[in-house]
Amino acid sequence: EADLESRLPLKGKKILITAGPTYEAIDPVRFIGNHSSGKMGFDIAQSAANLGASVILVSGPSHLKIENNLVKVIRVVSAQEMYDACHQYFADVDVAIAAAAVADYKPKIIALQKIKKTADDFTIELEKTKDILASLGEIKKNQFLIGFALETENEIENAKLKIQKKNLDLIVLNSLQDKGAGFGKPTNKITFIDKNFEVQPMELKSKEAVADDILNKVIAHFL
Numbered sequence: 001e002a003d004l005e006s007r008l009p010l011k012g013k014k015i016l017i018t019a020g021p022t023y024e025a026i027d028p029v030r031f032i033g034n035h036s037s038g039k040m041g042f043d044i045a046q047s048a049a050n051l052g053a054s055v056i057l058v059s060g061p062s063h064l065k066i067e068n069n070l071v072k073v074i075r076v077v078s079a080q081e082m083y084d085a086c087h088q089y090f091a092d093v094d095v096a097i098a099a100a101a102v103a104d105y106k107p108k109i110i111a112l113q114k115i116k117k118t119a120d121d122f123t124i125e126l127e128k129t130k131d132i133l134a135s136l137g138e139i140k141k142n143q144f145l146i147g148f149a150l151e152t153e154n155e156i157e158n159a160k161l162k163i164q165k166k167n168l169d170l171i172v173l174n175s176l177q178d179k180g181a182g183f184g185k186p187t188n189k190i191t192f193i194d195k196n197f198e199v200q201p202m203e204l205k206s207k208e209a210v211a212d213d214i215l216n217k218v219i220a221h222f223l
């Protein structure tokens with residue numbers, strides 16, 4: 001029995017995970033989105049459930065599925081919907097991991113009818129979406145809060161700024177340096193940076209293996 005327990009080190013823990021892109025409507029048939037597949041977040045959810053955790057997976061539009069009694073999937077479309085779902089569950093969880101590629105901007109006005117092709121030039125005015133992760137950082141009590149960062153310059157410095165700005169315990173920095181890593185790829189090259197600014201570069205590996213590495217950080221936090 002002790003052996004079984006040790007293989008389910010996150011039994012009794014609740015983990016909120018965001019995944020996938022968000023779609024921000026322009027009109028009834030068009031949106032602003034991005035190429036996130038949701039794979040990283042779904043792999044984290046699977047890995048967490050394998051370790052015994054109860055998972056709330058809030059996902060933007062993604063074709064991925066997960067069938068597991070320990071995982072509750074909440075499908076959302078926009079950043080606002082993802083924000084609302086996260087705030088519905090955050091107070092009740094022990095850990096939150098933000099793997100979603102949330103749109104940074106959304107159209108200021110959503111046209112009620114399909115926009116017709118008229119003028120040669122056409123401009124859509126955008127406004128910022130809510131920063132979901134930063135909003136969780138503002139209200140967090142004992143939750144262990146993990147974010148992701150995608151940077152193309154001054155990676156480590158920018159990631160450290162995000163830790164401070166969003167009140168994170170750990171950030172997973174995605175390196176685009178490596179050709180095998182990123183959107184639509186099965187692999188990721190990450191660097192962990194914790195709130196004490198300890199930097200730990202990891203090898204290029206499958207997203208499943210990256211998910212396991214992230215959950216090992218969660219397990220270590222509870223030891």
Ligand code: CTP
Nearest residue numbers: 098099100102129130131132133147148149150
């Ligand atoms: N994030 C979020 N809500 C947003 C934007 C980002 O929750 N509206 C989360 C992402 O899920 C990720 C982290 O914040 O965990 C960092 O996302 P990233 O795009 O790297 O950083 P931003 O804060 O959006 O800043 P920028 O895109 O300008 O680098």
Ligand code: CA
Nearest residue numbers: 101102103104
């Ligand atoms: Ca962003």
